[in-house]
Amino acid sequence: MIKIGIIGSTGYAGAVLTKLLINHPNVQIVFLASHSYANNKFNSVYGNFKNILEASCIDSEDAVENYLQKIDVLFTAMPSGKTFSIVQKAISKNVKVIDLGADYRLKSKATYEEWYRIDHPCSNLLSKAVYGLPEIAKMKIKASNLIANPGCYPTASSLALIPLLKYDLIEKNSIIIDAKSGVTGSGRKASIGNLYVECNESVKAYGVTTHRHTPEIEQTLSYVAKDNINLVFTPHLIPMDRGILSTCYGSLKKEITLNDVYSLYKEFYKNEPFIRILDELPETRWVKGSNYCDIGIRIDKRTNKIVILAAIDNLMKGAAGQAVQNMNIMYGLDEKTGLEIIPMFP
Amino acid sequence: MIKIGIIGSTGYAGAVLTKLLINHPNVQIVFLASHSYANNKFNSVYGNFKNILEASCIDSEDAVENYLQKIDVLFTAMPSGKTFSIVQKAISKNVKVIDLGADYRLKSKATYEEWYRIDHPCSNLLSKAVYGLPEIAKMKIKASNLIANPGCYPTASSLALIPLLKYDLIEKNSIIIDAKSGVTGSGRKASIGNLYVECNESVKAYGVTTHRHTPEIEQTLSYVAKDNINLVFTPHLIPMDRGILSTCYGSLKKEITLNDVYSLYKEFYKNEPFIRILDELPETRWVKGSNYCDIGIRIDKRTNKIVILAAIDNLMKGAAGQAVQNMNIMYGLDEKTGLEIIPMFP
Amino acid sequence: MIKIGIIGSTGYAGAVLTKLLINHPNVQIVFLASHSYANNKFNSVYGNFKNILEASCIDSEDAVENYLQKIDVLFTAMPSGKTFSIVQKAISKNVKVIDLGADYRLKSKATYEEWYRIDHPCSNLLSKAVYGLPEIAKMKIKASNLIANPGCYPTASSLALIPLLKYDLIEKNSIIIDAKSGVTGSGRKASIGNLYVECNESVKAYGVTTHRHTPEIEQTLSYVAKDNINLVFTPHLIPMDRGILSTCYGSLKKEITLNDVYSLYKEFYKNEPFIRILDELPETRWVKGSNYCDIGIRIDKRTNKIVILAAIDNLMKGAAGQAVQNMNIMYGLDEKTGLEIIPMFP
Amino acid sequence: MIKIGIIGSTGYAGAVLTKLLINHPNVQIVFLASHSYANNKFNSVYGNFKNILEASCIDSEDAVENYLQKIDVLFTAMPSGKTFSIVQKAISKNVKVIDLGADYRLKSKATYEEWYRIDHPCSNLLSKAVYGLPEIAKMKIKASNLIANPGCYPTASSLALIPLLKYDLIEKNSIIIDAKSGVTGSGRKASIGNLYVECNESVKAYGVTTHRHTPEIEQTLSYVAKDNINLVFTPHLIPMDRGILSTCYGSLKKEITLNDVYSLYKEFYKNEPFIRILDELPETRWVKGSNYCDIGIRIDKRTNKIVILAAIDNLMKGAAGQAVQNMNIMYGLDEKTGLEIIPMFP
Structure with missing residues (x-):
C-alpha cells in the first residue's frame, strides 16, 4: 500500500x-x-x-x-x-x-x-x-x-492545442484561448465575489491578459512547438459548480480537412485512456466527476481558422x-x- | 453473473x-x-x-x-x-x-x-x-x-416517519409531509414546464392534496402503524438537478426527549447500511450520487410537535x-x- | 419631496x-x-x-x-x-x-x-x-x-394565514409553516455557508424550531385571532436568488368548501392592491421584482386540513x-x- | 398614442x-x-x-x-x-x-x-x-x-467591435468573437435540449462556424469598415436565464494605449444613452432587465491583441x-x- x-x-x-x-x-x-x-x-x-x-x-x-x-x-x-x-x-x-x-x-x-x-x-x-x-x-x-x-485551465487548454503545435498546423502567434469555468475553480474562500447571489445568473471574464495560467500554458505549448509561443488567455466565470470548457482558436498554416485533423488527434492520443476525441462538440456535463478530457474540432473555412474545444471536470482532470x-x-x-x-x- | x-x-x-x-x-x-x-x-x-x-x-x-x-x-x-x-x-x-x-x-x-x-x-x-x-x-x-x-418521495418520507409510527410516538392523523425535489424527478420529457427557464429561479408546490405518492406513503405507514393513516403530502419543485428533502411533521403523543427519539431511530436503523442518523439537519448535497438517506430530528417543545427531515438522492435511494x-x-x-x-x- | x-x-x-x-x-x-x-x-x-x-x-x-x-x-x-x-x-x-x-x-x-x-x-x-x-x-x-x-418570512406567512384566523376557520394550535427562501435572504455577508458552491444544487432546512421569525408570526396571528397562537415554523434555503414560498397548514374547525374559503380571502383582501388571490398555485417567479403577494388555497378533504400557499419577492414585499x-x-x-x-x- | x-x-x-x-x-x-x-x-x-x-x-x-x-x-x-x-x-x-x-x-x-x-x-x-x-x-x-x-449576439458583438473598425485599429481578418448566452436565447420551445436538467450545470458551444448570426455581424462590421469582413463567431450556452457576454478579439494594427482606445470608444458613443463604457470588465448581472450595453476593454501587449467585452440583456438590448x-x-x-x-x- x-x-x-x-x-x-x-x-x-x-x-x-x-x-x-x-x-x-x-x-x-x-x-x-x-x-x-x-x-x-x-x-x-x-x-x-x-x-x-x-x-x-x-x-x-x-x-x-x-x-x-x-x-x-x-x-x-x-x-x-x-x-x-x-x-x-x-x-x-x-x-x-x-x-x-x-x-x-x-x-x-x-x-x-x-x-x-x-x-x-x-x-x-x-x-x-x-x-x-x-x-x-x-x-x-x-x-x-x-x-x-498542472492547473485546471492549462490542462484543458494544453490538451486541446498540443497536437496542433506538434504537427505544426497553426501560426504560432495566432492562439486565442477563451475558457469558461464553474465556481469551484475559485476555491472555498469566504469572499463577497464567491457568494451564491454574486455568481448566480451572471457571466464575467476576469484576469483578462493577466491571469497566471497564461505563462503555464505558454510553457507547455512552447515545449511542444520547440519555439516560443505567446498567446491570449481569457478565463470566464459561469454559474455552475464544476467544469471547464476551453475554446481555442488558431490560424491554420495551410489547408487541411477536418477529417485529417481528427485523424491526427486520434493518432496523437491513441494510448491516452482519459482523452475522448468526439465528433460532437464537448459539453462539461458529459465529463462531470470523471478524469476525462473531451475534445471536439471544427474548421472555419471562410476564415481559415481552427477551433478546438476541450471539456474537463476542473476538480478531476484539472x-x-x-x-x-x-x-x-x-x-x-x-x-x-x-x-x-x-x-x-x- | x-x-x-x-x-x-x-x-x-x-x-x-x-x-x-x-x-x-x-x-x-x-x-x-x-x-x-x-x-x-x-x-x-x-x-x-x-x-x-x-x-x-x-x-x-x-x-x-x-x-x-x-x-x-x-x-x-x-x-x-x-x-x-x-x-x-x-x-x-x-x-x-x-x-x-x-x-x-x-x-x-x-x-x-x-x-x-x-x-x-x-x-x-x-x-x-x-x-x-x-x-x-x-x-x-x-x-x-x-x-x-418505491417512489422517490415515498422513500424519503417513509424512512423519516416509520420509527415514529413503529414506536407509536405521534397522533396518527397529525402527519404533514412537505417535500422538495430537484427537477430530475419530473423525468426527461420535452414540456414547457420542464424547460430551464421555467424551472430556474423559482419554487412552486404542485399536486397539492392530489399527488399520487400520497396513498403510497399512507400504505407504508399504515402497515407499520397497524392502523389506517391519512396524511397531507405536498411536493415542491426547486431549481436543482437531484435530491429530495422531505420535512415531516407530527404531533407527539406524550413528552419525550430529543435524545430518546434519536436513540430509537438509531436502534431501529442500526443494521441499515444506507441510513445515516445525523445530529445535524440533513442537506441534499451530502447524499448526491449515493444511496444514503440522511435523517435529522428536532422537537418543538412549544407546540409539542416533532420534525423529521430526510434527504435522499431521488435517482439513487429514490x-x-x-x-x-x-x-x-x-x-x-x-x-x-x-x-x-x-x-x-x- | x-x-x-x-x-x-x-x-x-x-x-x-x-x-x-x-x-x-x-x-x-x-x-x-x-x-x-x-x-x-x-x-x-x-x-x-x-x-x-x-x-x-x-x-x-x-x-x-x-x-x-x-x-x-x-x-x-x-x-x-x-x-x-x-x-x-x-x-x-x-x-x-x-x-x-x-x-x-x-x-x-x-x-x-x-x-x-x-x-x-x-x-x-x-x-x-x-x-x-x-x-x-x-x-x-x-x-x-x-x-x-415586517420580516420576509413573516410577511408571506402572515398574509397567508390571517384570514383563516380572522374568520376562525382553523384549530389555533394546528398551524405549521414550511417556508422556502432564495439566498438573498441570507444577506450579503462573506461566509462559507453562503458561497455559490455551498448553496447551489442543494436544499436544507435551518433554524428548525428556533428561527427568530417564529415569535413575529405568532405575534401577528395572535393579534388577529385575539388569542395566543403557537406554531411550528421551518425555513428552508433553496438555490435561487429571490423569492419566498410559504406553505402553511392548519386543521379546519368545520367543513367548508374551497369556494367559500376563496370568497373569504377575496373579501378580506379586496382593497389590497398587492395581494393577488389565485385559483392556481403561486410560484415565486410570477412575483419576482414586484411588491405582490400571490396566494393560493387548497383543502385536503381526506384529512380535513387546509393548505395556504403564499409567494413573495423577499426583497420587495418582504x-x-x-x-x-x-x-x-x-x-x-x-x-x-x-x-x-x-x-x-x- | x-x-x-x-x-x-x-x-x-x-x-x-x-x-x-x-x-x-x-x-x-x-x-x-x-x-x-x-x-x-x-x-x-x-x-x-x-x-x-x-x-x-x-x-x-x-x-x-x-x-x-x-x-x-x-x-x-x-x-x-x-x-x-x-x-x-x-x-x-x-x-x-x-x-x-x-x-x-x-x-x-x-x-x-x-x-x-x-x-x-x-x-x-x-x-x-x-x-x-x-x-x-x-x-x-x-x-x-x-x-x-438586430439579433442578440450581433447587437453585443457589433457594439463591441464597431469603433475598432471605424477607427481602423485592427487587422480586418483577425476578428474572433466568443459569445456566451443564457438559455432564454433558445426561446420557449419544448425540446429535450432546453430542459432544465440538460442545461443546468454545464456549458457548451453550439453552431461553431455555422451560426446564422455570423453573416449578420459581418454585414454590420463590413458596412462600418467599408471593406469585406470575415470573422469567427462561436456562441456558447450557459446555465442562466438572461444575458449575453461577447468576448471579442482582434489584432492591433499598430501600438495604441489602452487610454487612447477608451477615449475613442467614449467619443464614439458619447451621445448613446444605452452604452456604458466601463473601466471594469462588464458582467451580465449589471445589465439584467435593462437596455444597457456595458463595454470594457483590455489590450494584451505581449501579443498585440485587443479584447473588447460587451454585456447585454439578450431580451432587452438584444x-x-x-x-x-x-x-x-x-x-x-x-x-x-x-x-x-x-x-x-x-
Whole structure:
C-alpha cells in the first residue's frame, strides 16, 4: 500500500482527492491536514463523508513536523507561495510530492516571480520538478519525486492545442484561448465575489491578459512547438459548480480537412485512456466527476481558422484526478487505477 | 453473473441504473431497451458513456418478444400503466422483475385506479409484488420475484416517519409531509414546464392534496402503524438537478426527549447500511450520487410537535440505487454491492 | 419631496430600496450610508447603478451625527441590535423611521431578548413602533413615526394565514409553516455557508424550531385571532436568488368548501392592491421584482386540513417594497406609488 | 398614442416586449397575437401579468386579416421564414413594422438563403428594411417603416467591435468573437435540449462556424469598415436565464494605449444613452432587465491583441428593449422613453 498524506485536504480539490484516495485500492491515507479545520472531523467539514471517514484533520505544521516519515507520498493543495518549506522538507526525507498548487509548474523563477509576485526561494526544486501532464510526460513523471500537477485551465487548454503545435498546423502567434469555468475553480474562500447571489445568473471574464495560467500554458505549448509561443488567455466565470470548457482558436498554416485533423488527434492520443476525441462538440456535463478530457474540432473555412474545444471536470482532470493519475504513473500502476469513473449525469 | 435487461433505459432513472449496473461486479447487462431511442447508441443519448458503453438501445417490444429468455432480471422504468403486459410476460417466463414505476406499489387495485385513473388489469400481480423498501421488507424482498421499487418521495418520507409510527410516538392523523425535489424527478420529457427557464429561479408546490405518492406513503405507514393513516403530502419543485428533502411533521403523543427519539431511530436503523442518523439537519448535497438517506430530528417543545427531515438522492435511494439494493437482496448478495459510493460534493 | 436617507444601503435590501426610491416620484435621496463601503461610490458596489447614481456612500456614524436634520424619513436596514441609538436619535429629531430590521417588531421586550439574545435598551420605543404590515394596520401606519417593517418570512406567512384566523376557520394550535427562501435572504455577508458552491444544487432546512421569525408570526396571528397562537415554523434555503414560498397548514374547525374559503380571502383582501388571490398555485417567479403577494388555497378533504400557499419577492414585499409602501401610507400617498412594477419573467 | 400589435407575443421576447409597452407612456396595445396560445388569456401563459393584463391572445392569422388597420406599428417576433406575407400585408396597409426576427436583417437574399436555408420571396423588402442598430443608423431608422431589429449576439458583438473598425485599429481578418448566452436565447420551445436538467450545470458551444448570426455581424462590421469582413463567431450556452457576454478579439494594427482606445470608444458613443463604457470588465448581472450595453476593454501587449467585452440583456438590448428604442426613434420620441430602467440586481 502507498501511504499518503494530504496538506490542504479541506479545499475543494483536497476533498475530491480524499474521496479518490479512499476508493483507491493501493492507497492508505495516513493523515489529512488542514490549516482552517485542524482538529475538526473531516466529515464535519464535508458532510458527504459521514459514516465513511471518521478521521479528524491534523494541523498542517504538525503534519510537516511529525508525519512526513510515515508516508510515501505527500499531496499538497495550497495557495501559491505556501509550499516552499513543506516541499523541501518532504523531498529531503525522501517523500515523493505531488503538488496541486502552482509553485513548481513554471520552470523559470523569473516568470514565476513576475506573474505571481512572490519570491521563489527554491529554484533548485524548479529544475527537479516534473510538470505532470501525463499525455506528454509519462516517462518523466515515472522517474520523478516532485510532480507539479498542472492547473485546471492549462490542462484543458494544453490538451486541446498540443497536437496542433506538434504537427505544426497553426501560426504560432495566432492562439486565442477563451475558457469558461464553474465556481469551484475559485476555491472555498469566504469572499463577497464567491457568494451564491454574486455568481448566480451572471457571466464575467476576469484576469483578462493577466491571469497566471497564461505563462503555464505558454510553457507547455512552447515545449511542444520547440519555439516560443505567446498567446491570449481569457478565463470566464459561469454559474455552475464544476467544469471547464476551453475554446481555442488558431490560424491554420495551410489547408487541411477536418477529417485529417481528427485523424491526427486520434493518432496523437491513441494510448491516452482519459482523452475522448468526439465528433460532437464537448459539453462539461458529459465529463462531470470523471478524469476525462473531451475534445471536439471544427474548421472555419471562410476564415481559415481552427477551433478546438476541450471539456474537463476542473476538480478531476484539472486537479485531483490528474494528481492520482500522476501517482499511479510514479508507482508503475495502471494509470486508470481508482479513476475508472463513469461521468455523472444528471 | 446476473444477466439483466432494462426497459426504459434512457430516462434519467434508467441512465443512472445503467451506470450502476455497469459498475456492479455481479451483473452482466444483456440489453438496454428504449421506446424513444431504439436503434440509437446509448452514448449518443447520454454522452457521459462515450468510450465506456458502445451498445445501441433495442426497441422495447423487441426486448419483450425476443430477449426475456436471455436474462435473469428485468428492470422496468416506465410511465404508469405501461408495464402490465411486459411484467406478466416476464414473470411467466420466470424472469424476476424490479419495476421502478408505480404499477405494482399499491396493494389495492381500487386505490391505484382512483389515484392513477388507469384500469389495472393485473390485480393478481398486486398481491405477489413486494414493496421494495429494504429497511422494512428485507425477507420478503429476498423471497420475491416481483419488486415494486418505491417512489422517490415515498422513500424519503417513509424512512423519516416509520420509527415514529413503529414506536407509536405521534397522533396518527397529525402527519404533514412537505417535500422538495430537484427537477430530475419530473423525468426527461420535452414540456414547457420542464424547460430551464421555467424551472430556474423559482419554487412552486404542485399536486397539492392530489399527488399520487400520497396513498403510497399512507400504505407504508399504515402497515407499520397497524392502523389506517391519512396524511397531507405536498411536493415542491426547486431549481436543482437531484435530491429530495422531505420535512415531516407530527404531533407527539406524550413528552419525550430529543435524545430518546434519536436513540430509537438509531436502534431501529442500526443494521441499515444506507441510513445515516445525523445530529445535524440533513442537506441534499451530502447524499448526491449515493444511496444514503440522511435523517435529522428536532422537537418543538412549544407546540409539542416533532420534525423529521430526510434527504435522499431521488435517482439513487429514490430510484436506481434502491433498485440495485433490492436486486442484491434478492440474490443474497451483500446489499451494499455496487452501491458503496461516497456522495459527490461539490 | 420627501427627503430620505438610508443607513445600511449596501446590503441587498438596501440596494433594492435605493433603486425603488430613485424611481419614486415623491422622494429625494439625501444620503446613502454604509458601514462597509463608506466613501466608496455606490455604483462601485452595485455596478447596475453605473451612469445612474454617482453618489458615494457616507459613513453610518457620520450620517447619524450630521445628516439627520436634513431628512424627513430614515430607512435603517441593519443587523439585529444595531439600531437602538440611531433610531432614538432620529425620533428625537422628529425624523420618521422605517426600520427594515427586527429590533422593533416584537412588542414584548422579553420575547425579543429571549429569541434574539440581545438586551433591548429602548423598550419605550417598542410600544410606539407600529408593525408595518399594511394589510392589517394601515391606519396605525399612517399615524406613526416609527415603523417596524415586517420580516420576509413573516410577511408571506402572515398574509397567508390571517384570514383563516380572522374568520376562525382553523384549530389555533394546528398551524405549521414550511417556508422556502432564495439566498438573498441570507444577506450579503462573506461566509462559507453562503458561497455559490455551498448553496447551489442543494436544499436544507435551518433554524428548525428556533428561527427568530417564529415569535413575529405568532405575534401577528395572535393579534388577529385575539388569542395566543403557537406554531411550528421551518425555513428552508433553496438555490435561487429571490423569492419566498410559504406553505402553511392548519386543521379546519368545520367543513367548508374551497369556494367559500376563496370568497373569504377575496373579501378580506379586496382593497389590497398587492395581494393577488389565485385559483392556481403561486410560484415565486410570477412575483419576482414586484411588491405582490400571490396566494393560493387548497383543502385536503381526506384529512380535513387546509393548505395556504403564499409567494413573495423577499426583497420587495418582504423588505424594500413594503418599506416604500409604508412610507407612502405615512405620507398619505397612493400606497402603490413607485411600486406599480410588473413582475420580471423570465 | 401609438397603437400597436404584437404577433408572437407569447415567446420570451414577446412577453418582455409586452411588459415594456404596457409601461410605455405613448403606446396603446391593440392586440397580442399568438400561434400557440390563441384565445388563452395572456396572463394564463405568463402569470406575472395577473391583475395587470386581462386580455386574451388572438390568433395570428386573425390579427393579420382583421386587426392591421387598427394599428400604427406591428411588432413581429416569429421564427425565421414565417413573416414574409405578414410583413408585406402590413407594409401595404401603411403599418410600420418592427421585426424582432431574422428575415429582414441581411441585405443579400443569397446570403440569407445560404445561411437560413429558406427561400426569401420578398427581396424587394430587403432593400427597404433598415437594420435597427440605433448607435449607427438613427437617421435611417427614423425615416423607415420596416425595421429589422438586430439579433442578440450581433447587437453585443457589433457594439463591441464597431469603433475598432471605424477607427481602423485592427487587422480586418483577425476578428474572433466568443459569445456566451443564457438559455432564454433558445426561446420557449419544448425540446429535450432546453430542459432544465440538460442545461443546468454545464456549458457548451453550439453552431461553431455555422451560426446564422455570423453573416449578420459581418454585414454590420463590413458596412462600418467599408471593406469585406470575415470573422469567427462561436456562441456558447450557459446555465442562466438572461444575458449575453461577447468576448471579442482582434489584432492591433499598430501600438495604441489602452487610454487612447477608451477615449475613442467614449467619443464614439458619447451621445448613446444605452452604452456604458466601463473601466471594469462588464458582467451580465449589471445589465439584467435593462437596455444597457456595458463595454470594457483590455489590450494584451505581449501579443498585440485587443479584447473588447460587451454585456447585454439578450431580451432587452438584444431584442425587446431595442425594438422599443427603434419605435421611439421612428416616432421622434426621446429614445429612452419607457426604457429608463435600472438594471435588476440581485
